[in-house]
Amino acid sequence: MESEPQNLRQATDEELMVFYQRGQMEAFEILYQRHGARVYGFFRSRLQERAWVEDVHQATFMKLHQARHQYDPSFPFGPWLFTICRSALFDFLRSRQRLNQREILDSEALENAHAAQETEVALDLPELGALPSKQRQVLEMRYLEDLSFDEIAHRLETSPTNVRQWVSRAVRKLKSIVKDQGGE
Numbered sequence: 001m002e003s004e005p006q007n008l009r010q011a012t013d014e015e016l017m018v019f020y021q022r023g024q025m026e027a028f029e030i031l032y033q034r035h036g037a038r039v040y041g042f043f044r045s046r047l048q049e050r051a052w053v054e055d056v057h058q059a060t061f062m063k064l065h066q067a068r069h070q071y072d073p074s075f076p077f078g079p080w081l082f083t084i085c086r087s088a089l090f091d092f093l094r095s096r097q098r099l100n101q102r103e104i105l106d107s108e109a110l111e112n113a114h115a116a117q118e119t120e121v122a123l124d125l126p127e128l129g130a131l132p133s134k135q136r137q138v139l140e141m142r143y144l145e146d147l148s149f150d151e152i153a154h155r156l157e158t159s160p161t162n163v164r165q166w167v168s169r170a171v172r173k174l175k176s177i178v179k180d181q182g183g184e
Helices: 011-021 025-044 051-069 077-119 126-130 133-144 149-156 160-179
Strands: none
Touching: 011 025, 011 051, 011 077, 025 051, 025 077, 051 077, 133 149, 133 160, 149 160
């Protein structure tokens, strides 16, 4: 394996990796031609979105490129490549999970900030007494006790969705009462 074969296409995957480690880009191209479709199929069977498949597929070959000097040609290339595939897939799934959690948290934070802003002044108003007791209770729990929708739902034995609706309705009702009394 010291010298390059006349035709790189006749080289084994392991030999191609050695040539690639030495800077022979054509060796990488041949490895990609041999394994790109299988790697793509691996991700296609595990991910829903085509764009995700393409992203992880590309990330896999970037990881291969970055780790090429760590490859030991005494071991088969295929399992090494699919270890990289699994790693790229797990990295992608972890990033999606963090992104989804951040989106949920950002959405809830925005909703909380908006609702807090709307009721900040209202909680000090005597008009609170004009609200039905359930609406007054959820507003107090939400803004005076600073409880989350989940915590309020647990205390009231209902769903967070119901609590959000109650808070929203209470805020609208309170605004309406204040407006009707000449305030704004």
